[in-house]
Amino acid sequence: MMNRWLPLVAYIAAVLDATLLGSIVQTQFNLAALSALGVEISFATRLATTGHDLLGFTPLYGSLVAIMMLGAMPAATLVTRWLGSGAWLIHALSAALGLWVMLWIVDTLAPMPTLIAATRSLEGTLAMMASAALGGWGYAILAYTKWDGFSA
Amino acid sequence: MQRLCCIPLTIIGSAACAMAMATDYRIETLAKGLEHPWSLAFLPEGGMLVTERAGRLRFIEADGTLRDAPIAGMPEVLVDGQAGLFEVALAPDYADSDMVYLSYACGTLTANTTCLDRARFDGRRLTDRAPLFRAEPDKRGSSHYGGRLTFLPDDTLVLGLGDGFDYREQAQNPANHLGSLVRLNLDGSTPDDNPFVADSEARAELYSIGHRNIQGIVYDAMRGELLIHEHGPRGGDELNRILPGANYGWPLATHGVDYTGALVTPFTELPEFESPLLHWTPSIAPSGMTLYDGGQFPEWHGDLFVSALAGRQVRRLIREDGEIVDQEVLFTELDERIRDVRTGPDRALYLLTDSEQGRVLRVVPASPP
Numbered sequence: 001m002m003n004r005w006l007p008l009v010a011y012i013a014a015v016l017d018a019t020l021l022g023s024i025v026q027t028q029f030n031l032a033a034l035s036a037l038g039v040e041i042s043f044a045t046r047l048a049t050t051g052h053d054l055l056g057f058t059p060l061y062g063s064l065v066a067i068m069m070l071g072a073m074p075a076a077t078l079v080t081r082w083l084g085s086g087a088w089l090i091h092a093l094s095a096a097l098g099l100w101v102m103l104w105i106v107d108t109l110a111p112m113p114t115l116i117a118a119t120r121s122l123e124g125t126l127a128m129m130a131s132a133a134l135g136g137w138g139y140a141i142l143a144y145t146k147w148d149g150f151s152a
Numbered sequence: 153m154q155r156l157c158c159i160p161l162t163i164i165g166s167a168a169c170a171m172a173m174a175t176d177y178r179i180e181t182l183a184k185g186l187e188h189p190w191s192l193a194f195l196p197e198g199g200m201l202v203t204e205r206a207g208r209l210r211f212i213e214a215d216g217t218l219r220d221a222p223i224a225g226m227p228e229v230l231v232d233g234q235a236g237l238f239e240v241a242l243a244p245d246y247a248d249s250d251m252v253y254l255s256y257a258c259g260t261l262t263a264n265t266t267c268l269d270r271a272r273f274d275g276r277r278l279t280d281r282a283p284l285f286r287a288e289p290d291k292r293g294s295s296h297y298g299g300r301l302t303f304l305p306d307d308t309l310v311l312g313l314g315d316g317f318d319y320r321e322q323a324q325n326p327a328n329h330l331g332s333l334v335r336l337n338l339d340g341s342t343p344d345d346n347p348f349v350a351d352s353e354a355r356a357e358l359y360s361i362g363h364r365n366i367q368g369i370v371y372d373a374m375r376g377e378l379l380i381h382e383h384g385p386r387g388g389d390e391l392n393r394i395l396p397g398a399n400y401g402w403p404l405a406t407h408g409v410d411y412t413g414a415l416v417t418p419f420t421e422l423p424e425f426e427s428p429l430l431h432w433t434p435s436i437a438p439s440g441m442t443l444y445d446g447g448q449f450p451e452w453h454g455d456l457f458v459s460a461l462a463g464r465q466v467r468r469l470i471r472e473d474g475e476i477v478d479q480e481v482l483f484t485e486l487d488e489r490i491r492d493v494r495t496g497p498d499r500a501l502y503l504l505t506d507s508e509q510g511r512v513l514r515v516v517p518a519s520p521p
Contacts, residue, residue, distance in 0.1 A: 023414075026414060034417055037324050039404050049415050049418045052415050052418075053413075056413035056414060056415070058413075111233055111295070112293070112295050113292060113293030114293075117414070
């Protein structure tokens with residue numbers, strides 16, 4: 001029988017997972033854009049910048065991911081029950097799609113064209129969606145472990 | 153129509169620094185009901201022209217009456233977000249030529265940029281309007297146009313531009329106009345002595361690069377200095393002394409961080425870039441600037457005044473021998489976003505408040521000098 005707290009634990013883990021990975025990814029895209037301008041970025045600077053963003057970027061981004069996951073994970077669970085299998089893939093896709101929708105909403109509402117600089121390019125957007133997908137995948141692993149024994 | 157009226161708002165400039173002397177002043181409302189006024193120009197025959205970001209050019213009579221009908225003959229202006237009508241400036245020989253310069257956002261939401269036109273003002277309408285300059289390339293979105301301009305003593309003008317927000321790395325690319333200051337002859341042609349003229353891969357109009365969004369320009373004729381200020385992201389608003397051909401570092405060097413809290417860059421300064429004279433962190437969102445000659449406030453002689461949107465103030469930059477030695481926060485009692493600050497022909501300070509019911513304000517001594 002599924003632990004009643006497992007979805008909550010899985011949700012928190014998924015939000016943390018997607019947020020931290022997303023932060024690391026967006027830092028690398030921003031630094032890559034600077035490197036393309038010819039500036040040298042040492043490993044220590046890259047590490048410090050990544051660490052700074054894990055503190056500075058995650059409060060806002062984590063809030064967006066948390067809201068997104070609140071919709072995306074229950075929706076993925078419904079689809080999984082309807083299909084009867086594929087939990088890992090469905091939750092990963094749902095989180096990725098959820099982030100894409102969230103970015104679209106934020107960019108529509110915010111005064112600037114693109115709030116998160118890394119998502120100005122298709123590559124950056126896909127990378128951020130992939131980091132969200134890992135969060136959704138993590139959710140499925142945790143939430144489904146004792147429910148149907150890795151039903152994916 | 154609005155008549156000149158005085159508001160007993162008054163008094164005492166709040167001192168943000170130990171050395172600033174509190175100055176008694178009175179703030180009068182000259183005109184109101186303007187939709188996001190952006191710029192004003194004082195006509196030699198009296199009265200003034202005021203731009204509204206919504207795309208209208210308005211006329212205020214010498215007695216403060218705001219003429220109902222906008223001035224006809226305007227270009228088609230893109231109005232959205234930060235896009236709209238920006239600067240109005242009288243040609244240096246306006247008394248003879250009647251020519252005015254207008255900067256504005258042009259194009260569509262998906263392909264737009266900053267444009268500069270020149271036209272003749274006959275007291276009622278604009279005629280003989282001609283486009284002088286269009287920043288390239290077109291961009292998507294309605295952010296970061298720059299738009300301020302000023303004239304230099306060698307019969308050229310400089311126009312500040314923005315990076316278009318999403319295109320910040322392009323501020324380092326001299327092959328386009330994004331994030332730059334351009335210098336033009338008064339007819340829109342390119343001066344032969346512009347710093348990038350010899351570079352076949354650079355835009356000949358460029359005067360300096362590496363800017364984010366230039367919002368204030370002043371030429372200090374006494375010192376031969378061109379000063380600009382520009383918006384940083386979250387923090388990192390800058391005041392810069394412009395050197396021809398110099399690179400001011402955006403987005404590789406800034407004291408600000410992105411609105412998301414992420415670093416735009418790990419560097420606040422790099423040796424290959426000009427560092428700002430000062431930066432405002434946290435941001436005040438500087439919006440306009442004037443060099444005050446001390447006419448009605450002798451104690452303010454030679455100081456720079458910077459209007460601020462987010463800061464809801466005017467920042468007095470106290471200068472000694474051209475160096476900024478301190479700052480004073482002024483006019484916070486208005487509690488309004490201030491779009492522009494100017495020195496009028498009567499040598500009073502004039503302010504534009506930024507709202508849908510924006511006002512033209514005049515700051516004069518509390519008691520006549």
